[in-house]
Structure formats: C-alpha cells, structure tokens
Amino acid sequence: MGANHDDHHHAPDGRGRALRLGVGGPVGSGKTALVAALCRALGRTLSLGVVTNDIYTTEDADFLRRAGVLDEERILAVETGCCPHTAIRDDIAANLDAVETLEHRFGPLDLVIVESGGDNLTATFSRGLADRQIFVLDVSGGDKVPRKGGPGVTTSDLLVVNKTDLAPLVGADLDVMARDARTVRGERPVLFTSIRQEPTAAAVATWVSDQVHAWSHDHAVPVS
Amino acid sequence: MNPALLLLTDSRLPAGGHAHSGGAERAIASGAVRDVPSLEAFLRGRLHTTGTATAALTAAVCAEAASAEPRWAALDAEVDARTASPAQREASTTQGRLLLRVARRVWPSPVLDGLARATPSPHHPLALGVAAHAAGATPGEAALAAAYHAVSGAATAAVRLLGLDPVAVHGLLADLAPDLAAVAAQAGLAAGAAGWEALPAGSAPALDLIAEQHAQAAVRLFVS
Numbered sequence: 012m013g014a015n016h017d018d019h020h021h022a023p024d025g026r027g028r029a030l031r032l033g034v035g036g037p038v039g040s041g042k043t044a045l046v047a048a049l050c051r052a053l054g055r056t057l058s059l060g061v062v063t064n065d066i067y068t069t070e071d072a073d074f075l076r077r078a079g080v081l082d083e084e085r086i087l088a089v090e091t092g093c094c095p096h097t098a099i100r101d102d103i104a105a106n107l108d109a110v111e112t113l114e115h116r117f118g119p120l121d122l123v124i125v126e127s128g129g130d131n132l133t134a135t136f137s138r139g140l141a142d143r144q145i146f147v148l149d150v151s152g153g154d155k156v157p158r159k160g161g162p163g164v165t166t167s168d169l170l171v172v173n174k175t176d177l178a179p180l181v182g183a184d185l186d187v188m189a190r191d192a193r194t195v196r197g198e199r200p201v202l203f204t205s206i207r208q209e210p211t212a213a214a215v216a217t218w219v220s221d222q223v224h225a226w227s228h229d230h231a232v233p234v235s
Numbered sequence: 236m237n238p239a240l241l242l243l244t245d246s247r248l249p250a251g252g253h254a255h256s257g258g259a260e261r262a263i264a265s266g267a268v269r270d271v272p273s274l275e276a277f278l279r280g281r282l283h284t285t286g287t288a289t290a291a292l293t294a295a296v297c298a299e300a301a302s303a304e305p306r307w308a309a310l311d312a313e314v315d316a317r318t319a320s321p322a323q324r325e326a327s328t329t330q331g332r333l334l335l336r337v338a339r340r341v342w343p344s345p346v347l348d349g350l351a352r353a354t355p356s357p358h359h360p361l362a363l364g365v366a367a368h369a370a371g372a373t374p375g376e377a378a379l380a381a382a383y384h385a386v387s388g389a390a391t392a393a394v395r396l397l398g399l400d401p402v403a404v405h406g407l408l409a410d411l412a413p414d415l416a417a418v419a420a421q422a423g424l425a426a427g428a429a430g431w432e433a434l435p436a437g438s439a440p441a442l443d444l445i446a447e448q449h450a451q452a453a454v455r456l457f458v459s
C-alpha cells in the first residue's frame with residue numbers, strides 16, 4: 012500500500028469512477044478463483060484493478076500475481092486485523108484507500124474488484140465500498156446453504172454456486188439449491204459454475220460486463 | 236467536554252484503526268505481552284512514551300488549526316522527527332490519511348481541505364488535531380483523544396489475539412484514566428508554550444524495534 016501524493020477525494024455519488032464489485036462468501040468457496048476467472052475473461056477489454064483482504068497473509072494477492080491474470084501492480088492486499096467482515100462492512104477505510112490508490116495510479120479504470128477475506132453467511136459489503144456484490148458459495152458446503160439464507164445469500168446482486176463438478180461426490184442436489192435460492196432471492200440472479208472446468212466463468216463474466224456497461228452509462232461525468 | 240470527542244475516540248469510527256495493534260501483535264508474538272498484567276505494563280509504557288509525544292503534537296496541531304495560515308509541513312516534520320521507525324511512520328501516515336478522509340466527510344471544513352492539499356497523507360496527530368478542531372474541540376480535548384488512541388487500539392488487539400477477558404482489559408483502561416488526564420493536561424500546557432521543538436519527544440526503543448520486526452513478518456493479522 013503506497014501513499015497517495017495528490018488530493019483525490021472522490022465525491023460519494025460515484026460519478027466518473029470505476030464500478031466497484033465486491034466478491035464475498037465463505038472461506039474456500041472459490042472467490043479468488045472467480046476473481047482470476049474475471050480477470051482472464053475481462054482483462055483484455057476492460058481496465059481492471061483488484062483488492063484482496065486476506066486474513067493472515069497476502070496469499071490471495073500472491074496467487075493472483077502468480078497466475079499472471081493481471082499486472083502485478085494492479086493487485087493490492089489489505090490487512091484486516093482479525094476482522095475480515097469489519098474491513099468490508101463497518102470500517103471500510105483501508106479498502107476505500109486501496110481502491111482509490113488503484114484508480115489514482117492506473118485510472119481511469121472500468122472495474123475494481125474487492126475480494127473479502129472470507130467469512131460467515133452474514134458478511135456483506137457496505138454500499139459505501141461496493142456498488143455491486145457477488146456472493147460465492149460452493150456445493151461442498153452442503154445443498155442446505157441457500158435455504159439457510161443470511162444477507163449474503165439473500166441480498167447479493169448475484170449468487171454464484173461454484174464447484175458444481177463436486178456435486179456428485181458430496182451428494183449435493185443442484186436442483187434443490189436452485190429452488191431454495193429462488194425462494195429466498197426472488198428475481199435476483201443465481202449462476203452455477205465450475206471454475207475448475209471452465210476457468211473463465213463465462214456466464215458470470217457476462218453478468219459483470221453488463222453491470223460495468225450500465226454503470227459507466229449511468230455515471231458518466233457530465234460534459235460541461 | 237465536546238460530544239464530538241466521543242465520536243473521534245470511538246473504536247467504531249470507520250477510519251481504519253481496527254487493523255492496527257500499536258505493536259501489540261508483535262509484543263504478543265515475542266512473549267512480552269501474555270496476560271493482563273503484562274498488557275498493563277505495555278500500555279503504561281506506550282502511554283508515557285509515544286503516547287505523551289503524540290498527545291502534545293495533537294494539541295499543538297489543534298491550536299495551529301485556528302491560525303490563518305497553518306504551518307502543516309513544519310508540524311508534520313515535528314512528528315517525523317519523533318518517530319524513529321520507518322514502519323511506525325508509515326502506520327501513522329496511513330492512519331492519518333484514512334482519518335482525514337473520514338473527517339472531511341463527517342466535519343466538512345476548509346481547514347481539513349487545506350490539510351489535505353498541503354499533505355494528503357499527514358501523520359495521525361495532524362489528522363486528529365485538525366479533525367478535533369473542525370469538530371469544535373479544544374487542544375486539550377484533542378490531546379485526550381490522542382492519549383486514549385495510544386492505548387485503546389493495543390488493548391483491543393490483545394483481547395482478540397490472546398482471548399483475554401474483555402472486562403478485565405476494560406478495567407485496565409479505566410485504571411489508566413488518571414494517567415490519560417495527566418498526559419492530556421501536560422500536552423495542553425506544552426502545546427501552549429512557545430516553540431514546537433520543545434514539545435515532548437519521549438520514545439520507546441522497544442516499540443520502534445517491534446514495529447520494524449512486525450513490518451518484516453511473513454505472517455500477521457494487523458498492519459502495525
């Protein structure tokens with residue numbers, strides 16, 4: 012994390028800046044794999060930045076840098092002092108600082124992805140940090156998880172159920188998961204992925220790309 | 236007392252403080268802090284060295300904020316001169332930048348904008364002193380906030396890292412109340428006297444050392 016050398020205080024209305032996308036969900040569900048997939052799928056057409064929130068190390072940032080899906084300098088790691096959910100919800104200052112640092116260094120950006128450190132089902136992103144959020148579950152957590160709900164499952168803009176390749180191995184019923192998710196989420200979208208089998212997560216990438224275009228259309232800087 | 240002081244000292248102030256342990260994480264890793272009595276010794280040491288210096292600096296900043304042309308660069312240099320460890324300087328300027336961002340939205344004022352223009356990443360005592368002024372607090376109150384800040388973050392981190400009884404640790408903070416008041420009173424006097432170079436400059440070599448060790452550590456939860 013470097014210091015910023017200019018005063019680049021953004022107006023809170025989001026005009027003229029990148030869409031900020033939160034990627035949350037339990038530890039191990041495939042958040043980093045999804046971020047890597049999005050960088051692979053969108054990195055050529057969009058200008059991207061990534062902020063990770065590891066719990067103990069800079070593991071996620073290092074993984075993404077090694078994967079070579081994005082310029083190393085466009086990936087920043089935030090330390091969260093024992094409280095990953097605090098850093099994305101109650102005290103978002105360090106994450107905002109990282110996002111604005113990326114925008115300042117590489118801007119204008121189209122999309123900044125913030126991956127949460129991984130937490131329980133109640134952890135969601137503050138609207139002050141993320142304009143849109145994806146919640147990632149995996150089938151190995153059990154097919155009951157969508158039914159259990161929680162704000163991540165019910166209120167996220169997109170629910171991704173990852174690791175469908177493991178469904179037969181863990182005895183998870185994807186139809187049950189889809190039906191339960193529809194019950195708690197209503198019209199909000201749900202996508203099933205196996206990032207292992209399909210490393211660009213095309214359906215999710217399309218959804219994100221649509222969000223980016225809608226955002227830049229609605230938040231263009233007015234011509235004066 | 237100005238009620239804004241309650242907001243400025245609340246650990247829920249969303250200015251990134253939750254991710255800093257004030258050296259407590261490394262002191263715990265080294266075995267120096269392992270229970271409530273050793274935490275008490277650590278906090279007293281912190282308060283009467285770096286805490287005393289930052290309280291006086293914060294009071295001086297708060298007083299300077301009332302002048303027509305505040306000399307921010309000179310005061311920032313006074314903090315630098317009293318902060319031997321580069322890791323501590325970085326922790327201070329990071330927290331200063333995040334607090335300044337929050338303060339500008341919570342207590343919008345030309346003097347905060349002026350500080351951001353002069354130095355976008357000021358040391359924490361600058362951000363705190365000017366925020367206190369913008370919120371209507373006196374230099375003595377600003378010093379009290381700084382003194383409390385010098386012990387509260389480390390105390391919370393120890394509760395999380397060692398699983399200490401949180402009530403025992405709050406009892407400890409309550410026992411420190413007379414010391415906090417004394418440090419703040421002394422800071423108010425020092426800031427009122429002529430010449431910033433004469434402000435308290437107490438330091439703790441052990442804190443400098445563990446700050447540097449922490450910055451090198453491969454595995455850590457807190458930024459500092």
Ligand SMILES: Nc1nc2c(ncn2[C@@H]2O[C@H](COP(=O)(O)OP(=O)(O)O)[C@@H](O)[C@H]2O)c(=O)[nH]1
Binds near residue numbers: 037044
């Ligand atoms: N079988 C399978 N494993 C996956 C899939 N996606 C991710 N993983 C693996 O799951 C583990 C955790 O993934 P990661 O992205 O680090 O999870 P995070 O903690 O949510 O960021 C890693 O070993 C990934 O390789 C998938 O679709 N199928």
Ligand SMILES: [Mg+2]
Binds near residue numbers: 071
């Ligand atoms: Mg991850």
